[in-house]
Amino acid sequence: MSLFVHVSDFQLTQLWKKSDTEVVVAVVPSQIKGRSFVIHHSELCSLRPHQWLNGEIIESLFHVAAHASGVVDTIYILSHYTAGVILFGDRTELPRQSLPRVNFDNYEAVLSFVLVNNNHWKLLYINTNASTVFLMDPAQLSSELEDSKNAAKRIQEYFKMRRTCHGKTDWVGIRWKGGAMRHPIQQDGSSCGVIVVKMAKALMEAFPLMPDVEFDTTKKAMKDERKALGLHILEASVFDDQTCCAMCAAYKPPVSGPQMTDWIQCDRCDKWFHALCLDIKSNQYEKAKRGSWKCLLCT
Ligand SMILES: [Zn+2]
Ligand SMILES: [Zn+2]
Structure with missing residues (x-):
């Protein structure tokens, strides 16, 4: 895009x-x-x-x-x-x-x-x-x-x-x-x-x-x-929502957390999110990966 x-x-x-x-x-x-x-x-x-x-x-x-x-x-x-x-x-x-x-x-x-x-x-x-x-x-x-x-x-x-x-x-x-x-x-x-x-x-x-x-x-x-x-x-706006997280606006996860995190994409608006920034539990994440997932803005 x-x-x-x-x-x-x-x-x-x-x-x-x-x-x-x-x-x-x-x-x-x-x-x-x-x-x-x-x-x-x-x-x-x-x-x-x-x-x-x-x-x-x-x-x-x-x-x-x-x-x-x-x-x-x-x-x-x-x-x-x-x-x-x-x-x-x-x-x-x-x-x-x-x-x-x-x-x-x-x-x-x-x-x-x-x-x-x-x-x-x-x-x-x-x-x-x-x-x-x-x-x-x-x-x-x-x-x-x-x-x-x-x-x-x-x-x-x-x-x-x-x-x-x-x-x-x-x-x-x-x-x-x-x-x-x-x-x-x-x-x-x-x-x-x-x-x-x-x-x-x-x-x-x-x-x-x-x-x-x-x-x-x-x-x-x-x-x-x-x-x-x-x-x-x-x-x-110059926000690149295909490479940056729509929660923290950055490519890398926030410095307070680990430097690696999974990414999750909204099936409705296509924005990407660090799983870390969503504070999503790992079982929820696995479920979201298998099925459809909508971000806060789209639910
Ligand atoms: Zn983030
Ligand atoms: Zn969305």
Whole structure:
């Protein structure tokens, strides 16, 4: 089977119809060569209408968009976990997020997103050309300018910490200020993640210019966008389901176990699995080998 199969709406809606499993449905290349995101079925399912988006899905969509708009070498996509620690974390946690191998001088901007109140995503945009930090709230529940100013202070501290801990001087001399820009407002209770991705895409596509961030946020528009984002993930996937395990995404079984294991193929979707990763008992395995066997996703 070819790696680059055409993905249809039908395939996506079929995956959404099933109850969540941890089967791998896509492997999406990150901005950094050789690194990728493993997307599990449950994560893809968070794009279903009215569901709150999973952080891994949002982050991989940022990387897909960076490739599509040709900004992988100019805009650094910061992990949302690191961004959360920089903006809201305890200062003692900061040194562990110092990214000693990244040279920010190689980039002109940073894009990321952060979780607030455990249930709401906001977009973080750091632009060196304007020395400005934007913290954009899809629902605009608080003053974005105030939030951005606070974020700018934390960003300033972050780069000072990197100089103290690693002698890194990239971006340390910039006097960061907070900024705000017009953008569409969320109208429902679950689509903050979708709007964060849409805003990030608009910023990447217009870069280095500042875009007019404008799009529809109606129920219908959000529903269509969720489908489009799901298809982007499946289309960007480089997962080779004929040589890799659909449970751990790797050829070799996980290092914690033995280096050898049996393989078992689903008779319905043809995906392959390490018997080890399925935690399948040997008598069950023998039975599955003789008869037909369907994976979690197909039963
Ligand atoms: Zn495996
Ligand atoms: Zn299957």
